Amino acid sequence: MAKSDEEYSRLAMRGAVIAVAVSGAALALLGFALFDARVGLGVALGGALATANLAVFARLGDAFLGQKGNSAPWAAIALVKLVFLFGGVWLILKNDFVPGLALAAGYGALPIGITFGFLFGPKPPDGDPEKPTKPGSGGSDAT
Numbered sequence: 001m002a003k004s005d006e007e008y009s010r011l012a013m014r015g016a017v018i019a020v021a022v023s024g025a026a027l028a029l030l031g032f033a034l035f036d037a038r039v040g041l042g043v044a045l046g047g048a049l050a051t052a053n054l055a056v057f058a059r060l061g062d063a064f065l066g067q068k069g070n071s072a073p074w075a076a077i078a079l080v081k082l083v084f085l086f087g088g089v090w091l092i093l094k095n096d097f098v099p100g101l102a103l104a105a106g107y108g109a110l111p112i113g114i115t116f117g118f119l120f121g122p123k124p125p126d127g128d129p130e131k132p133t134k135p136g137s138g139g140s141d142a143t
Contacts, residue, residue: 004125013058015121020113021051027109031102042098046106049085054110056081 024047032040060081063074093100 008122008124010062011122012118012124013062016114016117017051017055017058018113019117019121020054020109021047023113023116024048024051024106024109027106027112031105035102038098039102042100042102043106045092045098046103047109048106049088049103050107050110050113053081053085054114 024044028040028044028047031043056077060074060078089103092098092103
């Protein structure tokens with residue numbers, strides 16, 4: 001992968017994580033405004049879980065795909081991430097800390113943020129400027 005491709009991937013993932021955080025905050029504000037503090041807190045907690053999950057997932061994916069050194073510590077981190085995610089959600093729901101639907105609504109910031117992050121985030125680098133993008137669209141060998 002070229003340096004510009006690596007830079008784009010890093011910036012695109014960063015944009016997606018930021019968009020998930022912003023989406024979670026916006027959904028939490030709606031929860032506070034339209035319902036009550038408990039629902040707003042549940043949505044905020046779900047948004048925070050979604051943001052943290054994506055941020056750790058991005059680091060894990062980078063480590064596994066980059067294959068820089070030993071990947072065993074990252075496999076352990078992936079397992080710990082999964083245990084904390086499922087265990088944390090289970091404890092939150094078991095103790096009735098926040099409503100489950102509010103937590104799920106906050107976690108909905110994940111697909112919303114990823115979508116907005118990649119739609120409005122950094123654009124991929126252009127291909128080789130010497131080659132035309134479509135046949136017959138110009139270039140050095142056009143007649």
